[in-house]
Amino acid sequence: xxxxxxxxxxxxxxxxxxxxxxxxxxxxxxxxxxxxxxxxxxxxxxxxxxxxxxxxxxxxxxxxxxxxxxxxxxxxxxxxxxxxxxxxxxxxxxxxxxxxxxxxxxxxxxxxxxxxxxxxxxxxxxxxxxxxxxxxxxxxxxxxxxxxxxxxxxxxxxxxxxxxxxxxxxxxxxxxxxxxxxxxxxxxxxxxxxxxxxxxxxxxxxxxxxxxxxxxxxxxxxxxxxxxxxxxxxxxxxxxxxxxxxxxxxxxxxxxxxxxxxxxxxxxxxxxxxxxxxxxxxxxxxxxxxxxxxxxxxxxxxxxxxxxxxxxxxxxxxxxxxxxxxxxxxxxxxxxxxxxxxxxxxxxxxxxxxxxxxxxxxxxxxxxxxxxxxxxxxxxxxxxxxxxxxxxxxxxxxxxxxxxxxxxxxxxxxxxxxxxxxxxxxxxxxxxxxxxxxxxxxxxxxxxxxxxxxxxxxxxxxxxxxxxxxxxxx
Amino acid sequence: xxxxxxxxxxxxxxxxxxxxxxxxxxxxxxxxxxxxxxxxxxxxxxxxxxxxxxxxxxxxxxxxxxxxxxxxxxxxxxxxxxxxxxxxxxxxxxxxxxxxxxxxxxxxxxxxxxxxxxxxxxxxxxxxxxxxxxxxxxxxxxxxxxxxxxxxxxxxxxxxxxxxxxxxxxxxxxxxxxxxxxxxxxxxxxxxxxxxxxx
Numbered sequence: 001x002x003x004x005x006x007x008x009x010x011x012x013x014x015x016x017x018x019x020x021x022x023x024x025x026x027x028x029x030x031x032x033x034x035x036x037x038x039x040x041x042x043x044x045x046x047x048x049x050x051x052x053x054x055x056x057x058x059x060x061x062x063x064x065x066x067x068x069x070x071x072x073x074x075x076x077x078x079x080x081x082x083x084x085x086x087x088x089x090x091x092x093x094x095x096x097x098x099x100x101x102x103x104x105x106x107x108x109x110x111x112x113x114x115x116x117x118x119x120x121x122x123x124x125x126x127x128x129x130x131x132x133x134x135x136x137x138x139x140x141x142x143x144x145x146x147x148x149x150x151x152x153x154x155x156x157x158x159x160x161x162x163x164x165x166x167x168x169x170x171x172x173x174x175x176x177x178x179x180x181x182x183x184x185x186x187x188x189x190x191x192x193x194x195x196x197x198x199x200x201x202x203x204x205x206x207x208x209x210x211x212x213x214x215x216x217x218x219x220x221x222x223x224x225x226x227x228x229x230x231x232x233x234x235x236x237x238x239x240x241x242x243x244x245x246x247x248x249x250x251x252x253x254x255x256x257x258x259x260x261x262x263x264x265x266x267x268x269x270x271x272x273x274x275x276x277x278x279x280x281x282x283x284x285x286x287x288x289x290x291x292x293x294x295x296x297x298x299x300x301x302x303x304x305x306x307x308x309x310x311x312x313x314x315x316x317x318x319x320x321x322x323x324x325x326x327x328x329x330x331x332x333x334x335x336x337x338x339x340x341x342x343x344x345x346x347x348x349x350x351x352x353x354x355x356x357x358x359x360x361x362x363x364x365x366x367x368x369x370x371x372x373x374x375x376x377x378x379x380x381x382x383x384x385x386x387x388x389x390x391x392x393x394x395x396x397x398x399x400x401x402x403x404x405x406x407x408x409x410x411x412x413x414x415x416x417x418x419x420x421x422x423x424x425x426x427x428x429x430x431x432x433x434x435x436x437x438x439x440x441x442x443x444x445x446x447x448x449x450x451x452x453x454x455x456x457x458x459x460x461x462x463x464x465x466x467x468x469x470x471x472x473x474x
Numbered sequence: 475x476x477x478x479x480x481x482x483x484x485x486x487x488x489x490x491x492x493x494x495x496x497x498x499x500x501x502x503x504x505x506x507x508x509x510x511x512x513x514x515x516x517x518x519x520x521x522x523x524x525x526x527x528x529x530x531x532x533x534x535x536x537x538x539x540x541x542x543x544x545x546x547x548x549x550x551x552x553x554x555x556x557x558x559x560x561x562x563x564x565x566x567x568x569x570x571x572x573x574x575x576x577x578x579x580x581x582x583x584x585x586x587x588x589x590x591x592x593x594x595x596x597x598x599x600x601x602x603x604x605x606x607x608x609x610x611x612x613x614x615x616x617x618x619x620x621x622x623x624x625x626x627x628x629x630x631x632x633x634x635x636x637x638x639x640x641x642x643x644x645x646x647x648x649x650x651x652x653x654x655x656x657x658x659x660x661x662x663x664x665x666x667x668x669x670x671x672x673x
Contacts (some may be wrong), residue, residue, distance in 0.1 A: 069638075131647075138652065142655060144659075146662060167628050171585055
């Protein structure tokens, strides 16, 4: 049995089956896809390496390498936590799709993207991972436009930025392979660092490369936007951390952590400032997610386990917040309806559950105290230090986090206020079905519960940091 | 070999000029075919015939996919109505990019581990003109051709760095996937003309 093939090929086969099964049996197909993602997560922890797998008393030899066109895909025990993380995240996103009306390609696309993200983690040499990230962009772009959201502007911009990012990463990769034994702070390292910054900056929407983000948030189905901002962004961050983990000269350079600190602070300030001046809810949450990503990078700028574990936790909670937001916003913004601040008047009365869930997920995204992202925000706020003088707190990033929290709350308040005004004709909607309301009520409960008792989930999620052993001190 | 290189340059320069200036899809696709042939001919300097042929085939496949997509459109779509100033402006941009690249291209060598000048100049030019075309149009199909120009420029120099089969295959997949996806996205924005493109 070939371990990488299980993770690379089976999602493709299930995707094909899901595409065929979906018409007429959409709910069952989704449930089967969720179960498959959970099964993959389970398999990733079970598959033995270096020893046969005993199934029903029969030993089954397991190979951890798949060769394809002269290159290798290698499954190592290090990547198990990331695979579990991605599989569980995909299972949650697939389950969330039960509560929104989606088109036939959502499940196949999600499963294929999962397979591509695995490929980006398995491929050796590692520089080729950018190809797989790009292919996942291309696939996810298919979800950003449909007959209800015909404008392809956001997707077109996203693809364009991603092409440029991929090219920079390929260039950096070829530079890395040419200078494989560089000492830290070498002069030759500078162009490679710049290429890596540009590459990941373009893929992750670092300002000033964030122009695709508002367009995507504006023109696309909300649930698809939440998929892009959670699953894809998570996948890119894992690849970035694998780069750091794999190259000693890169992770030992203080410049890398300084870049994380500056990028994180910049994203916090720019994302939250821009969210304050938006008149459309989709765009506002898009910018809040940018600000949230800034906090993730500030966490990663903290060397050692605190920063890495905090980063994993923030990534997971960001995904959950965006998932809840995607489902609830889908209900608040019916097809082809405007999400302009003036057109949302009274929505809190017509869709109270969706409104509450959307508001709480937005507030969780900005780290409001009492909600589930706050403990991780608080850890970053306390631990972020100046890379130039370890031990001393970095004041500007701390102020950036506080600013992002305050600005985020204010920007959401701007939208919540007209939504809570009593409309002239009051009609309470029970749209979305029982499953939809049950899912949102469970989400609302979880947002509060995990905010008060973060210890329920955080040790499990933080365990994903063990996928990067070189970044954790021995 | 000299004639092949000169032919390659001629095809690339003519192809990019027509593609940049014209807004007629028929001319643009023909120009892109010539540009692709030019890339294939220039690639022969550093790559084997099958690799160069593969580059041409991918480019021509892209043209075919675009031609099929455009064949579903109304006649008005094939030619944008515009005044005389816009094409002159775009021609000026083309001249600007070409003259800039003549001066700047030696500095690009470091990015690609110093390929020969015969590769670096057309590569830099395609990258530049691809970027410029990307900036002056938001139409999905035109963006797809601009991205392909950009990628052809990159791939030409990247051949000097890496010629493994997997990379060549992945770059080809990248080229074609951009085109297919942008064609599908374009079909959503004009659903009446493309009733068949529903996933």
